Structure formats: structure tokens, C-alpha cells
Amino acid sequence: MALDKTFDPKIIEEKHYQDWEKSGAFACEPQSDKTPYTIMMPPPNVTGSLHMGHALNTTLQDLLTRYHRMKGYDALWQPGTDHAGIATQMIVERMLDKEGTSRKELGREKFLERVWDWKEESGGTIVKQMRAIGATPDWERERFTMDEGLSRAVRKVFVQLYKEKLLYKDKRLVNWDTKLRTSISDLEVEHREIKGKFYHFRYPYEDGTGFISIATTRPETILADGAVAVHPDDEKYKDLVGKNVIVPIINRVIPIIADEHVQADFGSGAVKITAAHDFNDFEVYKRHPDAGIPLINLFTPDGKMNENCPEDYQGLDRFEARKKVVSDFEALGFLDKIEDHVNKIPYGDRSGTVVEPYLTDQWYVDAQTMAKPAIEAVETGKMEFVPKQWENTYFAWMRDIQPWCISRQLWWGHQIPAWYDDEGNVYVAETEEEAQAEAGADVKLTQDPDVLDTWFSSALWPFSTLGWPDKTPELDKYYQTDVLLTGFDIIFFWVARMMMMGMHFMDGEVPFKTVYMHALVRDEKGQKMSKSKGNVMDPLDLIEQYGTDALRFTMVAMAAQGRDIKMSEDRLGGYRNFATKLWNAARYCEMNDCLDKHDGFDPASVTYTPNKWLIHELVTATKEIEKAIDGYKFNEAANAVYGFVWGTYCDWYLEFSKPVLQDGGDAAEEVRQTTSWALEQILTLLNPFMPFITEELYASIAQREEGDRLLTSAWPVYDDGLLDDDAVKKMQWLQNIITEIRSVRADMHVPAGAKIDLLVKGACAETKEGFTAFEDVLLRMARLKSISHVEEVPKGSIQTVVGETTLILPIADIIDLDAERARLNKAIGKIDVDIGKIDAKLGNDKFVKNAPEAVIAEQKTRKEDALMKRGKFEKALEQLDC
RNA sequence: GGGCGGUUAGCUCAGCGGUAGAGCACUUGCUCGACACGCAAGGGGUCACAAGUUCAAUCCUUGUACCGCCCACCA
Numbered sequence: 016m017a018l019d020k021t022f023d024p025k026i027i028e029e030k031h032y033q034d035w036e037k038s039g040a041f042a043c044e045p046q047s048d049k050t051p052y053t054i055m056m057p058p059p060n061v062t063g064s065l066h067m068g069h070a071l072n073t074t075l076q077d078l079l080t081r082y083h084r085m086k087g088y089d090a091l092w093q094p095g096t097d098h099a100g101i102a103t104q105m106i107v108e109r110m111l112d113k114e115g116t117s118r119k120e121l122g123r124e125k126f127l128e129r130v131w132d133w134k135e136e137s138g139g140t141i142v143k144q145m146r147a148i149g150a151t152p153d154w155e156r157e158r159f160t161m162d163e164g165l166s167r168a169v170r171k172v173f174v175q176l177y178k179e180k181l182l183y184k185d186k187r188l189v190n191w192d193t194k195l196r197t198s199i200s201d202l203e204v205e206h207r208e209i210k211g212k213f214y215h216f217r218y219p220y221e222d223g224t225g226f227i228s229i230a231t232t233r234p235e236t237i238l239a240d241g242a243v244a245v246h247p248d249d250e251k252y253k254d255l256v257g258k259n260v261i262v263p264i265i266n267r268v269i270p271i272i273a274d275e276h277v278q279a280d281f282g283s284g285a286v287k288i289t290a291a292h293d294f295n296d297f298e299v300y301k302r303h304p305d306a307g308i309p310l311i312n313l314f315t316p317d318g319k320m321n322e323n324c325p326e327d328y329q330g331l332d333r334f335e336a337r338k339k340v341v342s343d344f345e346a347l348g349f350l351d352k353i354e355d356h357v358n359k360i361p362y363g364d365r366s367g368t369v370v371e372p373y374l375t376d377q378w379y380v381d382a383q384t385m386a387k388p389a390i391e392a393v394e395t396g397k398m399e400f401v402p403k404q405w406e407n408t409y410f411a412w413m414r415d416i417q418p419w420c421i422s423r424q425l426w427w428g429h430q431i432p433a434w435y436d437d438e439g440n441v442y443v444a445e446t447e448e449e450a451q452a453e454a455g456a457d458v459k460l461t462q463d464p465d466v467l468d469t470w471f472s473s474a475l476w477p478f479s480t481l482g483w484p485d486k487t488p489e490l491d492k493y494y495q496t497d498v499l500l501t502g503f504d505i506i507f508f509w510v511a512r513m514m515m516m517g518m519h520f521m522d523g524e525v526p527f528k529t530v531y532m533h534a535l536v537r538d539e540k541g542q543k544m545s546k547s548k549g550n551v552m553d554p555l556d557l558i559e560q561y562g563t564d565a566l567r568f569t570m571v572a573m574a575a576q577g578r579d580i581k582m583s584e585d586r587l588g589g590y591r592n593f594a595t596k597l598w599n600a601a602r603y604c605e606m607n608d609c610l611d612k613h614d615g616f617d618p619a620s621v622t623y624t625p626n627k628w629l630i631h632e633l634v635t636a637t638k639e640i641e642k643a644i645d646g647y648k649f650n651e652a653a654n655a656v657y658g659f660v661w662g663t664y665c666d667w668y669l670e671f672s673k674p675v676l677q678d679g680g681d682a683a684e685e686v687r688q689t690t691s692w693a694l695e696q697i698l699t700l701l702n703p704f705m706p707f708i709t710e711e712l713y714a715s716i717a718q719r720e721e722g723d724r725l726l727t728s729a730w731p732v733y734d735d736g737l738l739d740d741d742a743v744k745k746m747q748w749l750q751n752i753i754t755e756i757r758s759v760r761a762d763m764h765v766p767a768g769a770k771i772d773l774l775v776k777g778a779c780a781e782t783k784e785g786f787t788a789f790e791d792v793l794l795r796m797a798r799l800k801s802i803s804h805v806e807e808v809p810k811g812s813i814q815t816v817v818g819e820t821t822l823i824l825p826i827a828d829i830i831d832l833d834a835e836r837a838r839l840n841k842a843i844g845k846i847d848v849d850i851g852k853i854d855a856k857l858g859n860d861k862f863v864k865n866a867p868e869a870v871i872a873e874q875k876t877r878k879e880d881a882l883m884k885r886g887k888f889e890k891a892l893e894q895l896d897c
Numbered sequence: 898g899g900g901c902g903g904u905u906a907g908c909u910c911a912g913c914g915g916u917a918g919a920g921c922a923c924u925u926g927c928u929c930g931a932c933a934c935g936c937a938a939g940g941g942g943u944c945a946c947a948a949g950u951u952c953a954a955u956c957c958u959u960g961u962a963c964c965g966c967c968c969a970c971c972a
Contacts, residue, residue, distance in 0.1 A: 213972085233972085287972075
């Protein structure tokens, strides 16, 4: 095969992806008796494109899916896209605007055609981009929230909830987006801190005895004022309750009422009540049914003043009207003062315009009732959040949940399955025929023009995608899905609602056993990425630059629980290097005839210690990786595999192998086999993290049968009998010797290329054996000329200590006595610090009395070792001077 | 106003009761026939601050200070 010196991700990625997809291995196997493992992909907006959040989310899901597939589960990763009502409609409307037309001009039917066209045109983008990440969901099962099947589920849910009185129509205040001309839910409103004005106005008493002062941030709503409220216990206004005042400009007579909502010590302590334009005021209105407070709507749907306003106001924009009210008050002499005021103003998260409380008829879901089982499921552990702290957020919101406004005055979405006759009677049914049947054949019906909140259909995702309401084998096998991976920003929008709907419609079974909340991907300064800040990183650019495997590995390595991810390119570069490292390890194997050499290899049968040790380390690393993935500690899994591949296999094992392979001695064949075998194990372990390079190497390093891919290989299972502590001890000793000699050489400026002699003094029998067994390795890795055992230290040599052994480097001609003296003193100093610490503990009566035996014994051994080592260094120092 | 999270090496972050870790960056050597996207050896931290619990605290408790999120109707 002959591997190139470096590899080019671009060439291999597309090739393998196409091959994987064609192989059919992404598909779940409902008819198999394998244990299912199911993940529902959070459906991205159909017209969206891939951002860093998707890249993270997709990578982690793919890691889990691949890992479980390799472990022999029947893995279903259910993909699909969301119709994203508001977002998509906005895009198409913007397109129409550029063409000089509008949705109104087109009409509903034509407009919807345009949206479907746009969906067809751009809808494939994001799923293509997910393929670039290497994602392996069951694409054959891809769903769209407005597919016929899913739409049927939506209608069925709507009708059933309606029949159960968990869904109803109501007239109340909603958050109204004047730009999009639709209601939006509480969650779609974001409060921004805005520097505004606080206007103080005077309302004269009806009896002409003076005036009361009120303050407001929204003067335009004065035109709909229905009362003035004060606190019931407020002494300064006590006598005024029941009196009437006149609203200037419109000269409406309204009462002064007492209500707890008012804060006596804020503003003047008196508040205007505008029941149809303020959520609090609406509550006040409901608490005072006898006060005769009117409900007056001032605005048209697009935020202009309507016919309920004085004529000279009609048609003005709401903010123009605000100015006019102020100037009219000023002209009338009723303007008290204007103060600067910082206030939280509600904005529509999509449109970015100020949202108005607006009195309309809308459809609501009784979320409070539906939340109860969903709360209980988390309390009892049927569903678990990872990290656990998100439970609190979930509980806090669910326990205080408000009715969910599900109707939107849009066209793109699921049209509400409710029909009206001419008298306004409503017929809720899954089809028009059924509604007609209910109403009677001769009744003319009109369907509710509104559509449902997008999240209504996404809430059904875990079961609607599996075929519900039909009882499909897939629904039966995969429904209680294993884990949901998502960002915390949609815990309320989506997770909570899936819980409510899932439990209600699936006999109380939770839609997922675990919800893994991953972090937000931020820029390297920790700021949220946004187009306006210009700090957006495009995952596809990063793939182009570093390769998909590097991007994936970075995502996994940085996905620590409970912290946001600050994305830095340095890190990406590091993991790109890791991929290259792996590539070159394979090249080494190739050059040394260590490929495809492990046919029939039994890791339990090896006899050469470095091989035993490597196998031990591989088994240990594999356990660590499994434990980390099973616990959703993705970063730990990444570190474990990285450390093993680079730190253990490349830095040590392959180096150990060099002299053995070169000499071609007895151990060579076993080393060759172990090297070859271990490389393939590494590729397998690393495959869920870096699928492309591992697949490529897998294909290149051996003659494979048709259809033999890592994608469908089995995750390794090792016997604990492969663990070998004795081999670990021996290899640690060897590594210590090598490191120690290298360290001394570097300290003493021994030229890197110079080969020197090593004299060993005081070695015990076992150690001597070690020097013999690993002579070749030591000679090469420590750059030695020879190793011999001595009784006396020759003049002018350098000494150091490993365990009970003194290592002597007779390099009198090279060394600098002062430097050596300094080195030894430094070593002694370090030991003294240690001894000091240990003595402090052992000298403490309380420690000796209370600490566990093992801890005390450990301290004592440590001290003995330190003293022994110190003695040898002291001696070395003495000998230096003689 | 509530709630949550963070504060550990220059940077990005792990660790969370028994001698402080990684990657990157930095310093010094190295063309040792896999790899300079590399190898080897180093330097660098009173683990934000204060008090408490403990034989022992970066880790547990309480409080303080910053930083960041989320939720909430002070007009």
C-alpha cells in the first residue's frame, strides 16, 4: 500500500462516507432480537445550515451511536428536520419582499407553494452538512415535521387533548409580535434592559378638587386606561379609593381602586390600570369585576393606533402615539416630569421588535395539568438529567408553568384542525369530513386559519417519527429512547414539552431515560457566537482546514460536563496533529513489517514483557474509555484514548520495539504480532471518535474482505486475565531508568548523539536481570555504549539513583563539576522538602492517632525511600570532590 | 428579586479529602531511517479571598468578592 508521509483528510472523507451510506449499516433492524439503543436527533431547521452547536451535538450523538452499534446494539439514530414555522416563513417573506410582492398579495395557497419550493431547494443543505461531520443516523428513516404521518399525529393529539379538555380556546392577553403579526409564547420573548423614560402625569379628580399623579413607561396606553389603583394600606391615598378621576385627552371617567399589586413606595404609589395592554393590569381587572374597568384594545395587529383611539391618533405608529400623548399632556398642563429610567422591555426573539400584550382569542394547552407526570418522572428517576443540576431548572419552570399558547397567526405550519360554522360554533376533528359530519351536512364550515406553534409538532418527535398513532414495530421496539442530547437553551421549548406529550400519549412512559445537556459552543473569548459580532466559526471551514476527524475529536475532548466550550483553533491544530501521529504510527508498522501479522494472535499467550505491558495498558485504557462514555464524560474518554495512543503506544511501545525488530531475535516475531494487533485495536477504539482516518487505515493495513469495515466491526472485549501488574512494574522500572539517564544527560549537556557508558552499582538480582533482559532497549533509548555492573565509583563520574540502584555515567571529560554539584544539591534539596513534609505529619500525635494505618505506613515508606536516595546523592557529592 | 454555574500553570480546561494534572504556549537540546503536525529534557501554580469541620482541605460547610448564564410583572 505504501502510506504517504502525511495524509489528506479531504481525499478519504467523502470516499468513506459514500461507502458507509451505501453499505446500509446506518439502518436500524427492528426485526432483529438485538437490544435497541435509540437516540432521537434534535431536528434542525429544515432550511438552516450547520453551526458549531450542531457540530458538537451531531458529533456526540454519532459517537454514542457508533459505539453502541459496535457493541452489538440495534442502534437507531432517528434523523429529521423541523419546519420551523416563524423562521422559515420569515425567510420566504423576505424573499418575496425583494421581489416586490408579499404573502398577502400572493394569498395563502400560493404563498405555501413558495415555502414548499424553498424547502425543497434548501432543505437538503443541513443534512448534507451532517454527512460531512461523518454522522451515521438512519437516513432512510429521515422525517420532516410536516410529513403526512407526522401531521396526522399532530391532528390526533390536538383532537384528543381537546376532548380531554387539556386544550382549549381562550380570550386573554398574549405576547403579540407586531412585525410578524402573530402571538408568540412566553419563551419566545426576551427581556432586554433598555434606557427609557419614566413619565409622570396628572389625572384630575372628577370633583375638581385636585389631581392624582401616576407614572408610566408607556404613555400611549393611557388612551385605554380603565382605572387608577393604589395599595389598600397606603395611608396617603386611603381616602381616595372610590373616588373618580378623569383621564386627560380622552376625558374618560375612571375609578380609583385598591389592589395589592400596587407598590406604595414606587413612583407616586398610584398606578394606571390598562387591562387590555398589560399583564398585571389584566389580573387587576379580573380581581375587580365590579369596578367596571373597560377592556379597550388600542392597536391594530401591526402596532398602529386603531379606531378605539381619538381620531387624531388613528393610524399613528404606537411609538409616534407615545410622543403625541406626552405632548398633549404637556399642552394640557398635566405633565409632571420625565425621568430617565432603565427598564426591561420585552422583545420578540425572532423579529426583534417590542412585543405588546394584546387581547386575542388563542388556543392553549393546559400545561399545568400535563406537567405533573412529567415532573414526577424526574423526581422518581424515570428520567435523568446529565449533568444533574439541570433538574433544578426543569423543576422550577415546570412547577410554575403557564398555559401554553399554541396558536400562531402564520401560514407555514400545521393548520389548526378546528372548523367554525357561521354562528361561531367550533368543531374540532382530525379531518374536515369528520367536522362536517359533526356539524351536519348542510352547515358551511370554515377552518381556523391559524397554525400551531412549531414546538407542538416537535413535542411529538420521539413517537411521531416512529409511526404513532399506528402501532408500528418500530414504535414498540424503540420508543422509550435511551438518551437525548441537546443544548440547555431548549430545555423548556422542547425537552419539557416532549416529556409532557410523551408521557400523556405513550401510557406514562418517558420519551427518554436520560437527557444529556451539552454546553454552548462559544468563541475563544467566551462570547456567544453571533453573526452580528462576527465571531462565528463555521464548522465546514474548520473541516476544510483541519479535517473532520480533528474537529470531531476537539468537540469530544472539550465536552466536559457543566461548562461551556470555548472553541480555539490551537486545540484543533493539536488534534489534527494527533491524527497525523496515528497515521505515522501506521507507517512505522508498515515499514517494519508489522501489518496484518496477527492472524490467530492470542494476546493471552505473549511472553515478552513489553508486549504483556502494552496489552495491560490497552485493556486498562479500553475500560477507561468505556466507563467515560457510559457516564457521558466525553472529555475523559477522549483523553484516555489520546493518552494511550500517543503516550503509551507511540512514545514507548514503538520505541521499545525498534531494537527488538532490528535485531530480529526471539522476541521479534511476537513483537511484530503484538504491534500489528494493537494497531488494529487502536483503530477500533478510536473509530467512534475519528471515523474517517481510522476507516482509511483499517482498509489500508490489511487485505480486507468485501464489506469488512470498522463501521460494523465489534468493539473489543478483553479478559481481565490480560492484566499483568508484574509487567507494569517491570516496564515502569525500565521507563524510570531511561528517563533518569536522559534527564541527567540533558542536564549535563551531554551531546544528544554521544553514546556513553553506564555503570550500575548496588543492583539487586532482579534489577540485574532487568538490565540484561532490556539491554538492547536501554542501549538504544538512553543512547548508551555499554552497561556494566561495578562495585566502586570511578573518579569524576556522574551519579543518579533509581530505586536501590545507583547509575553512574563516567563522563569525566565532558562534565562540568560545578554544574554537577548544583544538580546533586538540587536533587537533595527536593528530597529534603519532601522529608520535611513527611516529618511534619509523622511528628503530629493527632495524625499518628487518627489517620488510617495505610496512610501512616505509606508516609513511613516514603520517608525511608527518601532517606536512602538522599544518602546516595550525598555520597555522590562527596565522591565528586575526591 | 430569585436560581444556577464559574474563579486551579501564560492560555484553554481536567481533577475534587491524603505529596497539584493535560493540551497548547514557553525554554534548551535534537535531521536517533514513523512522524518538525515530530523527539527528548525542562521552567512555570500560597488551586479567588476569609472563617469553620477534619489527624489531613484545591476538594466538604458557611460567608465575601468579582465573572457568566437562566427565570421573574415593580408600573
